[in-house]
Amino acid sequence: MGNDKVTVALVGNPNSGKTTIFNNLTGARQHVGNYPGVTVEKKEGYRKFKGHDFLIVDLPGTYSLTAYSLEEVVTRNFIVNDKPDMVIDVLDTSNLERNLYLTVQLLELERPTILALNMIDVADASGLKIDDAKLAQCLGDIPVVRTNGVHSKGMDILLGNILQHNDKEKKSKFRLNYGTDIENAIEKLEPLLMVANQSVQFPARWLALKLLENDTDIIDSVKEFTNAKRIMRVCNELRIELSTKLNEDIDIFVAGQRYQFVGKIYHQAVDNRLVSTVTVSDKIDKILTNRLFGLPIFFALMWLMFNLVFTLGKVPSNWIDAGFGMLGKYLTSIISDGPLKSLLVDGVVGGVGSVLVFIPSILLLFLAIAILEDTGYMARAAFIMDRIMGRFGLHGKSFIPLLLGFGCSATAMMGTRTLENPRDRIITMLVTPLMSCSAKLPVYTILIAAFFDEKIAGNVLFSIYLLGIILSLVMARVFRSTLFEGQSEPFVMELPSYRLPTAKSVLIHMWERSALYLKKAGTIILAASILMWFLTTYPKDVAYSQDYDAVLAQAEDSYTEQVKEEVLSKLGIADIEHNEKFTELIAALQENQEHFAKTTKELDEDSPEYDEIAKDKAEKNKKLEVANAERYSYAARYVELTQILEDEKDKVENAKSGENLEKSYAGQFGKTIEPAISPLGFDWRIGMSLVSGVTAKEVIVSTMGTIYSIGDGKENVHSMAKALKNDEHMNALVAYALMVFVLIYSPCLAALAVMRRETGSWKWPTVSMVYSTMLAWMITFIVYQGGKLLGFGG
Amino acid sequence: MQTMIVYVIGAVAVGYFIMTIWKKLKGQGSCCSSSGGCSGCGSTHKCK
Numbered sequence: 095m096g097n098d099k100v101t102v103a104l105v106g107n108p109n110s111g112k113t114t115i116f117n118n119l120t121g122a123r124q125h126v127g128n129y130p131g132v133t134v135e136k137k138e139g140y141r142k143f144k145g146h147d148f149l150i151v152d153l154p155g156t157y158s159l160t161a162y163s164l165e166e167v168v169t170r171n172f173i174v175n176d177k178p179d180m181v182i183d184v185l186d187t188s189n190l191e192r193n194l195y196l197t198v199q200l201l202e203l204e205r206p207t208i209l210a211l212n213m214i215d216v217a218d219a220s221g222l223k224i225d226d227a228k229l230a231q232c233l234g235d236i237p238v239v240r241t242n243g244v245h246s247k248g249m250d251i252l253l254g255n256i257l258q259h260n261d262k263e264k265k266s267k268f269r270l271n272y273g274t275d276i277e278n279a280i281e282k283l284e285p286l287l288m289v290a291n292q293s294v295q296f297p298a299r300w301l302a303l304k305l306l307e308n309d310t311d312i313i314d315s316v317k318e319f320t321n322a323k324r325i326m327r328v329c330n331e332l333r334i335e336l337s338t339k340l341n342e343d344i345d346i347f348v349a350g351q352r353y354q355f356v357g358k359i360y361h362q363a364v365d366n367r368l369v370s371t372v373t374v375s376d377k378i379d380k381i382l383t384n385r386l387f388g389l390p391i392f393f394a395l396m397w398l399m400f401n402l403v404f405t406l407g408k409v410p411s412n413w414i415d416a417g418f419g420m421l422g423k424y425l426t427s428i429i430s431d432g433p434l435k436s437l438l439v440d441g442v443v444g445g446v447g448s449v450l451v452f453i454p455s456i457l458l459l460f461l462a463i464a465i466l467e468d469t470g471y472m473a474r475a476a477f478i479m480d481r482i483m484g485r486f487g488l489h490g491k492s493f494i495p496l497l498l499g500f501g502c503s504a505t506a507m508m509g510t511r512t513l514e515n516p517r518d519r520i521i522t523m524l525v526t527p528l529m530s531c532s533a534k535l536p537v538y539t540i541l542i543a544a545f546f547d548e549k550i551a552g553n554v555l556f557s558i559y560l561l562g563i564i565l566s567l568v569m570a571r572v573f574r575s576t577l578f579e580g581q582s583e584p585f586v587m588e589l590p591s592y593r594l595p596t597a598k599s600v601l602i603h604m605w606e607r608s609a610l611y612l613k614k615a616g617t618i619i620l621a622a623s624i625l626m627w628f629l630t631t632y633p634k635d636v637a638y639s640q641d642y643d644a645v646l647a648q649a650e651d652s653y654t655e656q657v658k659e660e661v662l663s664k665l666g667i668a669d670i671e672h673n674e675k676f677t678e679l680i681a682a683l684q685e686n687q688e689h690f691a692k693t694t695k696e697l698d699e700d701s702p703e704y705d706e707i708a709k710d711k712a713e714k715n716k717k718l719e720v721a722n723a724e725r726y727s728y729a730a731r732y733v734e735l736t737q738i739l740e741d742e743k744d745k746v747e748n749a750k751s752g753e754n755l756e757k758s759y760a761g762q763f764g765k766t767i768e769p770a771i772s773p774l775g776f777d778w779r780i781g782m783s784l785v786s787g788v789t790a791k792e793v794i795v796s797t798m799g800t801i802y803s804i805g806d807g808k809e810n811v812h813s814m815a816k817a818l819k820n821d822e823h824m825n826a827l828v829a830y831a832l833m834v835f836v837l838i839y840s841p842c843l844a845a846l847a848v849m850r851r852e853t854g855s856w857k858w859p860t861v862s863m864v865y866s867t868m869l870a871w872m873i874t875f876i877v878y879q880g881g882k883l884l885g886f887g888g
Numbered sequence: 889m890q891t892m893i894v895y896v897i898g899a900v901a902v903g904y905f906i907m908t909i910w911k912k913l914k915g916q917g918s919c920c921s922s923s924g925g926c927s928g929c930g931s932t933h934k935c936k
Contacts, residue, residue: 432890437897618908624901789909847912 099147100260101176105169105200106184107193108155108512109590111212113137114243115184116152119253123602135508136168143253151178154511157192159199160309160345167311173203174296180256181207184241187217187224188591191360198352201233201268204297208255209238215245216591221368229363234268244596272303272351275339279306279332286325287316305329306336307345375591379474383589388478393560395471399462400559401552404539407455411539414454415814418447437627440803445623448799448814449615449792452536456611457604459532463501464603468595472497477589486567487574489513492522496566499529500559501607503845506531507852517578523849524573524862525566527841530559532607533791537836540795541829544815558833565838569869614790622786622793626800629760636757642750646743653739660735661728670732679722679729686714687733755779755801774835774871775828775878784835790842827886831878838870 104112117123120139141148153169160166173181183200185193190211200207211217211224226238237255241248271277283302296304296312304312306329316325333344340347382391422443429435466472475497480490495509506526510519530538538558542551667673670680690711697704719726755761756778763785764778771781779801787794795814802817818824841849846859853859 430890433894434890437894617904621901621905621908624897625905628898789905843909843912 099149100180100256101149101151101178102180102182102256103151103153103173103176103178104182104184105153105173105196106155106210106212107157107186107189107196107588109588110155110184110186110193111241111243112155112184113152115182115210115212115241115249115252116150118243118246118249119148119150123606135511136172141253143250144257146257148253148256151176156196158196159203160307170203173200173205178205179260181205182210182252182256183207184210184212184243187211187214188220188222189588190217190222190224190364191356194356194359195352197233198268198270198356201236202270202297202300202303204300206259207236208252208259209233209236210241210248210252211238212241212243214240214248215242220373221366221370223365223368225363225365229359232359232362236268244593269299270352270355272348275336276303276306276344276348276351279336282332283325283329286321286328287319303348306333307348308333309345373591375470375589378592379589382471383474383477388474389482392475392478395466396559397552397556399459399466400556402462403455403458403535404542404552404555407452407458407539408543410454411451415447415451418443418451421447433631436631437624441623441627441800442620444803445626445796445800446615446620448540449536449619449796450612451814452539452795453608453611455535455539456532457608459535460501460604460607461600463497464600465595466497467603468593468599470590470592473589482567483570486571487578488521488525488567488570489515489518492518492570495522495526496529496563499526499531501532503527503529503531503841504848507845507848510852520853520858521570521573521578523852523858524865525569527845527862527866528562528566528569528838530562530837531791532611533842534836536792536795538833540798540814540818541833544818545824545826545829554830558837561834562837565869565873569865611792614792618790619792619796622789623796623800626760626782626786626797629763630755630758630801632759633757636754638750638753642746645746649739649742649746653735656735657732661732665725665728675722676725676729679718679725680732682718683715683729683733684736686711686718687737760801770871773879774874775831775882776835777823780832784839787836788840788842790844791836794836827878827881830881831874834877835870835874838873839867840870841866 104116106112116137116139119141121141122137122139136154137152139150139152141150151172153172156166156169158166159170172178181200181203183197185197187193197207197209209229211226217224226240230236230238237259239248239252239255241252272280280299280302283305284298287298287301296315301312301316305316305325313326316322319325336344382388384391422439425439425443426435429438466475472494476490476493479493483490483493491513492510494512495506498509499506503526506529507523510522510526513519513522538555542554546554662668662670665673665676667676670677690707693707694704697707715730722729756765760782761778764782767781767785768776768778771777771784776784779798782801783794783797786797798818799814802814802821818829840846840863841859846863849859849862850856
């Protein structure tokens with residue numbers, strides 16, 4: 095063997111640990127999970143071993159090589175067309191008999207194959223004893239290697255075996271005898287296929303067998319042959335003849351022969367006398383998949399997950415928020431006034447910062463999802479939901495892509511590839527965006543933090559996710575009874591054994607998603623924030639409704655007049671600056687006032703802490719009054735007048751900024767769409783954020799961050815929650831309505847693009863965008879107007 | 889000077905934004921990019 099690149103294909107049943115072995119061999123960090131159907135696309139990775147270059151290809155898991163579902167076609171076509179130098183058949187050893195069915199089919203493709211007895215630790219622990227040599231002998235002397243993907247054991251032996259047995263010309267010795275009738279038919283077809291088989295990659299015997307099995311994909315390939323008509327005529331004659339002789343469908347007979355063969359091998363090579371019939375997983379399943387308790391346990395786990403995400407995520411989020419506040423202040427102090435300062439403080443820090451604040455929540459969400467996936471609970475969730483899903487016209491298997499939708503709708507749509515029926519796939523793709531993806535989480539978190547009591551925050555978040563699940567089921571029913579009439583197919587899915595999640599796998603999962611989030615923050619969200627800053631800042635030459643400078647000047651004149659009349663003349667002094675004791679008294683009062691404002695900033699006025707601080711301030715002021723009996727009332731009045739002037743200045747400045755914002759390009763656009771969204775309780779600023787959010791849902795928060803930062807009128811960074819709280823248009827009802835709208839309305843651009851790719855046209859993405867936005871409007875209208883009628887929202 | 893810098897940043901951001909959206913709308917996705925052919929990409933339609 096030369097130093098050419100060795101191509102190795104990893105094939106096996108779903109959830110047999112192919113991706114774990116792929117990650118071990120290549121050092122990649124592909125997503126793994128303890129449920130079938132994690133890998134839906136083939137993945138490639140590289141490895142250098144003993145001076146040889148390896149190209150390792152991880153293929154989607156499959157139970158057989160029929161052309162029943164997409165992953166089966168992907169796997170079969172890769173082995174046949176790309177002709178890998180070596181096929182590694184990864185087996186879940188604890189379910190060896192079932193896994194060997196695919197092995198038989200792989201060997202029939204005549205590619206050099208190595209058997210990797212993976213999860214050997216689980217098999218050993220269960221008491222299963224395997225005679226590797228016997229197994230190898232029964233399968234035509236193929237190499238058999240014991241592996242434990244989770245603990246990276248057996249990887250070098252695997253690579254060594256690949257080098258040792260890599261011979262492109264060497265054909266598999268394996269040949270399964272299907273009985274006289276089938277063998278005779280194969281013999282008649284084979285010569286016809288050999289003549290025409292020059293450009294076709296499939297082995298002639300396998301091709302003949304597939305034709306007899308009526309494999310539609312293979313029939314289509316054969317139709318390209320020059321002697322196709324003759325082949326099909328002979329094939330049809332043979333099929334009729336065989337059906338009569340066998341008295342059953344040929345494909346069922348062939349599958350039966352394979353199962354019989356696998357059964358024989360299993361009994362020869364495996365000793366399972368010590369294996370207990372009831373495993374630990376079975377015992378756990380008795381509770382977790384119980385008909386009565388299964389569903390409540392599932393919802394309780396979901397509730398726990400969202401409560402943890404909210405409560406635990408809040409603390410580090412506040413730290414990051416404070417960090418961005420400091421960064422904003424620092425930039426304000428070092429950059430001179432001008433557009434660049436505003437762009438950096440309001441646009442970049444206000445926009446991108448408001449999104450990055452939610453990194454802890456994203457990490458926690460993916461920690462919870464990774465644990466659900468890695469333990470094997472995800473597959474149980476699909477099983478538990480199957481009966482409900484069936485009633486709503488969804489395939490039970492659809493629940494896995496739907497659960498993946500909690501992470502990312504685009505990934506979830508790719509996950510629908512495990513569904514065999516195209517109608518099930520499209521229905522699932524249409525309802526998947528209704529499951530709240532992680533990008534929507536920051537919107538919910540910020541609105542809940544601003545408008546809902548901490549005690550019910552987790553419940554509010556859970557209610558939004560629950561609404562998403564309910565709506566996805568209802569819409570699936572609607573689609574099933576309108577666009578996709580017909581019954582969904584029966585649900586068959588393997589329940590994997592429960593496993594303890596490994597820290598490495600969970601951390602990889604969390605890191606991958608968070609890195610993606612950070613990358614988005616530094617690219618598309620940053621670009622969108624800058625763009626939004628321009629749209630909210632320009633044009634500059636705005637015709638104001640009033641002369642704000644004159645209003646300010648008038649306020650200052652009035653202040654000077656009042657100070658003179660109510661303070662200076664009463665004390666008989668010309669100015670304050672030259673009266674030292676009076677100045678000291680004012681400074682002390684102002685210090686008290688500032689301290690009070692600072693310490694009560696985050697407190698509720700009805701709270702005992704607020705009362706305590708107010709009492710403390712009153713006591714300090716009382717002391718000052720006793721010590722300065724003659725001057726105290728005038729000093730207090732002076733402080734009060736100064737505060738009134740400051741408030742008035744803020745008010746004028748805010749009004750000016752607000753008018754600037756309203757007359758900006760974004761404001762003008764927002765105002766044009768405002769009539770459509772005002773029945774939902776939204777103003778133009780929310781409308782603008784929602785429109786920009788179609789590019790990526792995180793952009794909703796960054797846009798709000800920029801708009802509220804600019805609308806604030808001062809170049810300092812307030813926390814978004816506080817800015818929202820101060821907005822007179824916002825209240826708890828509007829916040830909830832907004833969360834509902836964000837949950838339902840149009841999927842993001844990435845999800846729409848994946849939908850186009852998966853369905854092959856823009857038809858379904860357009861349907862998805864239109865129906866979800868219309869549905870969002872209707873549901874939000876009901877929530878907002880209904881809430882108002884019930885007296886919520888103030 | 890600040891205005892000049894702001895305009896340059898804005899132009900880069902707009903360019904990046906438009907390019908990203910264009911790539912998303914026109915992109916083939918990963919199924920056809922790595923292997924160079926359509927075989928086994930798993931897509932339900934023919935890759936161009």
